[in-house]
Amino acid sequence: MNNFSVLEKQVKELKLKIRKDRLKYDELFKVGIEVEGCLLDDKAVPVNAADLIEELSGSSFFERTGCMIDYEYGSCQFEFKTPPLTFRNLSKINELYEEFIIENLNIALGKVFKNRNVIPVFLGANPSPYVLNDSIVTNNERYIKLFKWQSTFSDIEFEGKRIRPSHVAAAIQGFHFHLQSRNPVHAVQMFNHILNLIPSSILLGASSKLFAGTIFSYHEPRIYLYDRSEQQDSGFPAIPRYLDNMEDYIEYIKSRKPDTATDYFQLEKERHDDIRIRLNSEFYRVETRIISVQPTPKSLMAMIEFFIGYLYHVISGKSSIKDLLRPLSTIREERVFSIQNGFGGKSHINLKDSLTIQLDYAKKGLSELGIRPEFIYILEKRLDNKMAPSVYVGNLWNKYFNGHIDQTISEIILEVWQRTKNNNPIF
Template sequence: MTDILADQTLGLKKRVQDDLHRIDELYRVGVEIEICLLDDKALPVSAHKLLEEMRSKFDVEAEYGKCQFEIKTAPISMHDLFSINSFFVDFIDHLEIAIKKVYKNRNVIPVFLGGNPSPDIFKRKFVTRKERYLKFYEWQKKFPDVEIEGQSFKPSDIATAIQGFHLHLQGLNPVYTTHMFNYMLSLIPSAILLGANSRLFSGKLFSIYEPRVFLYDHSEQQNSGFPAIPKYLDRLEDYINYIASRHNPENSNDYFGLEKDRHDDLRIRLNSPYYRVETRIMSVQPTPKEIVAMIEFFIGFLYRSIIEGRPLRPLSSIREDRSAVIRSGYNAKTHFEVSETIKTYLHVAKKGLKDLGLGMEYIGILEKRLDARTSPGQYIASKWESIYNGNVHQTVSEIVQSVWEKTKSNSPLF
């Protein structure tokens, strides 16, 4: 460990001790979603000119792939979750107008799916020319190709085709935030199962349930996936030690750089005056209602579980469920019946929402998915099987435009 990192680590641990009894606003919500652009021929479209048009009204940034971009919300009270739906409805309206203005001679469609479906996404280098992304690209070039169902992908290309949904939730203080992290680990398989939508990836419909997560895990070697912790956190300082222990000569000497570059399913963020847990495992959802449904699920489950002191499942069991769900979805075979576990978690979440005096306007979307044993990815797969005519580009284009109509009308995919 470098002197800089050691000093930062000690400083953060002192801050945690000083803040043990503070009371911050609980479950203040921040959302980041990633979107990609294709045209009506299913070809990737650079998003950089669009960002110039959108920045005056929204917090948008370029992403790793040139055809990707990210939109962030400001922190929002959990009592105003309806405003997240309204925010994204407004954003989608402005996005449609801005696209028509920027791409006058091209029919460009925003894609709210976790995997880029374009057959051309890997045919040339689509990495944004930004120091952090180029460094990441060079680092991943050293890794062997990732193979999935007879196809090989270069690790340095994979992130150009992956779009996520990052949810930030604020804790009361360091102690409560540690509990949040521990219980959120239990929700990782549920979030994958209910929100998967990347089966159509790079022009192929894969049989694996969520290729996005499989590819991302393998492209980053040991730098992403389920947190590599040996046991649940006893205190927040354990997480600080975990992040500091990931230092090696090729990555950042700075704690916050290590924190940012650690692409685990969950992260505790200490880069602001507040204590937050960020989940990165979810795929971007096709509609605003589906985004809020996931938020309701997390908030309700966490609140009720922490109040009750629900027993924590063995980490090995959660890891097993995660791997099985990525590959097999509702057909996953583990020591536990995954669907029954999620049914219980949804019930717990609804109790928690009621305890908090929050509405349950959108969580029913997830219950319907569970009852029907489906997800947006299954919707896409069914669409592919019904319209595929041998022309991959045309079929991808039709599916993308169909999903975009659902996105604009805020009609969830079941």
């Protein structure tokens, strides 16, 4: 059976499954998180994470909790993942992530790197000026294929720098989270409404202004560079209109030209859109990929509270505004504006007003779910103070820069790491 026949067979089976599952009533908003980080030493040199990953993999913490530690595209990167957990106790997820950082990651660093001061960095971009080179890619078949494919693309020109597309993924870190829907109908509603949160998520969650030894003017360079390094495989979903049903999404995935994929589920995984619907299990999960990794666990929980509360309120139909699905062209424009300008841009676009409404709806939704908000205040304060981790890191650069890039970066990542260990959010 050729690849086309395999794909057609899978699509037919998925559509039959969707019709059968329309009245499913799965547990709402079970959440799984994926947090990417990287390792640098106190001279701002990337450090291979393989030995650390091996050390952590043997920890009883992972067996007890069901969490995982894994490799990433860059050899200096690692990924921490949780199993799907109830959204009703995000403080427990916060504590779980704290336990990983303080009682596992921090201790393992001392064991593995006895003669080297190695610092984990939870920022959207790797600050090291030495990260953009071929040797930084993890020796893994999937990553090597991606590296070779991206090596055929033209360099990205960005604010006077030339960056090879094949180097970008090794130098950026994201925060991805999955939210479980009730059924395929509910998953489509979630997908459509999350599209409307993309510009706000960028504005409040940007954390990649310091990239590869350079402070860029963009609020969130990570997304700009990733979109260009992935070409058709990244960015705002290339849909002409909001989804009417899950079949629309399947046809969208099916229509994409594959890079190396040979079936639907590989095509689904190849699409690194801001949001995607995962159909690779018995559940219907919506994955958000737009947010940069945040320096502290509490900030990650704030983002999850924001999404869950907002989605519940607007999908339940309790919003006073009836037409909440704004034109896709408007959202695309706001996305570009947020990436480039953050809080500082002057335009006809007023993100503050829409974000204020979204945060208010999120708090109402949490209340309707019977949840006392614990973390969303972080995002409210960021909006009031026009502050995001990206702005904070830019301020640290201005504070510490003394003409020596390596030393400046070392001081910045040490200060950010202290915030991470203390779970002291930036706002």
